[in-house]
Amino acid sequence: MDYALTELKPLYEWHECHALKGxxxxxxxxxxxxxxxxxGDELVDAKVLIRGKGGRPSLVTPDxxxxxxxxxx
Numbered sequence: 001m002d003y004a005l006t007e008l009k010p011l012y013e014w015h016e017c018h019a020l021k022g023x024x025x026x027x028x029x030x031x032x033x034x035x036x037x038x039x040g041d042e043l044v045d046a047k048v049l050i051r052g053k054g055g056r057p058s059l060v061t062p063d064x065x066x067x068x069x070x071x072x073x
Contacts (some may be wrong), residue, residue: 003061008050010057011036014064025072039071 017030026032036043036058043049048067052058 005022007062008059011052011058012059014060018065025069035068035072042071043067
């Protein structure tokens with residue numbers, strides 16, 4: 001699925017929203033970063049993650065949470 005640039009969100013913002021909803025799957029930003037390091041290729045292949053380079057943050061699509069949940073379990 002293709003997304004408009006306005007639908008992409010920096011990974012840290014996704015985690016802030018996740019934490020406000022209880023943050024059960026990723027209680028800390030570090031735990032989310034670890035998960036992305038371990039499953040980055042699958043997330044990129046699923047077209048839900050664009051890896052940041054240099055000082056740029058990684059970006060995620062609205063479907064990132066669904067795919068992360070599937071990979072996690």
